Amino acid sequence: MIERSGAAPDGTDLRREAVWQVLAAIPPGRVTSYGQLARMAGLGRGARLVGRWLGQLPDDTRLPWHRVLNSQGQLSLPADHPAGREQLQRLLAEGVVVRNRRVSMARYGWPDHPHSIETASE
DNA sequence: AACATGGCTGCTT
């Protein structure tokens, strides 16, 4: 056998690891977007990849997948979907103010915007 | 190998 591992030759698993790592770094009570996460993980425009991968996370994962929203600060998951409600509940539990399935990125967005003042840190 | 599908984004109407 030349190769018996399940690792992809192009490093897909490594990229996924990078995503998990950045994801795990998101502080509680803060949120980020798929695109932002993708970029920070070195995926460039792999925003959709992030979404796909997050959906593949096991139910018992300890990763804060719920802190990932779309660029508009909205929960991309359908409201009537169990995962969607779960996400909403988790965010609320962390003190994030969600109005109409939407969150203020200026306030809770992570990392901090360079020229925007937030009050979320206090 | 071609085509369809996403837990997306940014720009323009």
Added chain:
DNA sequence: CAAGCAGCCATGT
């Protein structure tokens, strides 16, 4: 602020 459109990129048929 909502809706439409065109890129982007891995996965599944």
